[in-house]
Amino acid sequence: MLIMLVGLPSVGKSTFSKNLSKKLIERNIDNIILGTDLIRESFPVWKENYEDYIKKMNKSLISEALDEGFTVIVDDTNYYNSKRRDLIHMANLKDKNCISIYLKAPLEVLLARNIARGAKIPNSVIEDMYLKFDEMGTKYKWDKPDLEIDTHLEAINFDEIIDKIFKLDDEKSSIKSTFKSKDIxxxxxxxxxxxxxxxxxxxxxxxxxxxxxxxxxxxxxxxxxxxxxxxxxxxxxxxxxxxxxxxxxxxxxxxxxxxxxxxxxx
Ligand code: ADP
Ligand code: MG
Structure with missing residues (x-):
């Protein structure tokens, strides 16, 4: 399956991904964390004109990992619904489920975390993104997140999250098979x-x-x-x-x- 994370910078996506990944392998789920940052960090510097390649490369890595049978955790902001739609579409074309996990935290928390880790992104950018972010699922029903996690309030219970992910995966598979018989x-x-x-x-x-x-x-x-x-x-x-x-x-x-x-x- 494809586990798509959604969340603003500093919300805790990379931290969450690493913990989830370890917990998944404990349950014998072969998995890999991918995302544009991974490719960005492979360059010595960042340039705007690298971005097209970075995005293309990211898509193809995700695609090949899914083909290989790995569960893929996509650690990206996935800020725009067009990106989320592309990922869902890619998974569905491969007959895999896409589970979306929306990570959120109050703006002050995001800004404080951003400063604490050196403010590579200006706080004003995060502020702007925060204010413009359309709640998932308000515009399109398919865009409703499967799971919503506040990285500020709760201590994250990964065993519980994995149980929910497995349940969602089963539910989505059975919906798909109903659709298939409808198609017939x-x-x-x-x-x-x-x-x-x-x-x-x-x-x-x-x-x-x-x-x-x-x-x-x-x-x-x-x-x-x-x-x-x-x-x-x-x-x-x-x-x-x-x-x-x-x-x-x-x-x-x-x-x-x-x-x-x-x-x-x-
Ligand atoms: P992202 O990948 O979304 O940009 P990171 O996982 O890199 O976010 O986390 C940003 C900062 O917030 C890091 O310094 C990290 O230690 C901290 N952080 C991440 N998750 C949590 C959490 N659940 N509670 C408190 N701090 C967190
Ligand atoms: Mg990150």
């Missing part, structure tokens, strides 16, 4: 839909040919024939709701032939 149902409906379209085209064609070959049919008869056809398709539409349309494939041929015979003999 939908594809059946699609087949029905295609089948009905085929009938529509075919009956139109059969009746068109019939009219062409029987030039002495009265207008009234042609109209009746055309209504028969329409009603037949319409009735199929109703039957289709119960999902028994395929049963009517043979019935259709018999029906339309009988119908045409009747018209001919009238």
């Amino acid at each position: 149902e939908n594809s059946d409906n699609n087949d029905n839909y295609n089948f009905k379209n085929k009938l529509d085209v075919e009956t139109r064609h059969i009746i068109g040919e019939f009219i062409k070959n029987n030039k002495n049919l009265s207008k009234e008869k042609i109209k009746r024939l055309s209504n028969y056809r329409k009603n037949y398709i319409k009735n199929l539409r109703d039957i289709e709701k119960d999902g028994i349309i395929i049963k009517n494939e043979k019935e259709f041929n018999e029906y339309i032939l009988t119908l045409l015979e009747e018209f001919k003999s009238e």
Whole structure:
């Protein structure tokens, strides 16, 4: 699975990641912590024009780690919902679950922690981010965090968190399998839909040919024939709701032939 952390600088993401990682391996979950800082720190200096590469590299490392079967802890601010959506999307494409954990703390705490560790980022930047941060899930339902942890108030209970993560992972997997069977149902409906379209085209064609070959049919008869056809398709539409349309494939041929015979003999 992919464990996506979300939180402002100094909230405690890297500390949390390391503790979570150790606890996960105690439970035999092979895992790796990844994030843009890891790549940033591999450069001797920081330059704005490195950022595109850093982000690209981060994505590809996460992707490959998931392919390898590792649980990935993404230690990044993941400040924008577009980044969160990308990570969820990546996990889902690989048929993995994404568990989002939102770490939060009051602004004063963030600023104090930032100063205490040397203020590599100016406090004003954190302040700005804090004020502009959209609460997760207010704009998009999918963006609601799976877990919210206040790194200020509570002593973090990692065993409890891991139990919750496992439970969420199971729940998400079972929702996914329900969706999958829904997809199968939908594809059946699609087949029905295609089948009905085929009938529509075919009956139109059969009746068109019939009219062409029987030039002495009265207008009234042609109209009746055309209504028969329409009603037949319409009735199929109703039957289709119960999902028994395929049963009517043979019935259709018999029906339309009988119908045409009747018209001919009238
Ligand atoms: P982030 O990765 O989110 O920027 P860090 O994990 O590096 O945050 O933590 C920032 C500072 O806050 C560090 O000095 C760390 O020791 C401290 N810190 C982290 N988590 C906690 C916590 N739960 N309680 C108190 N201090 C913490
Ligand atoms: Mg960090």
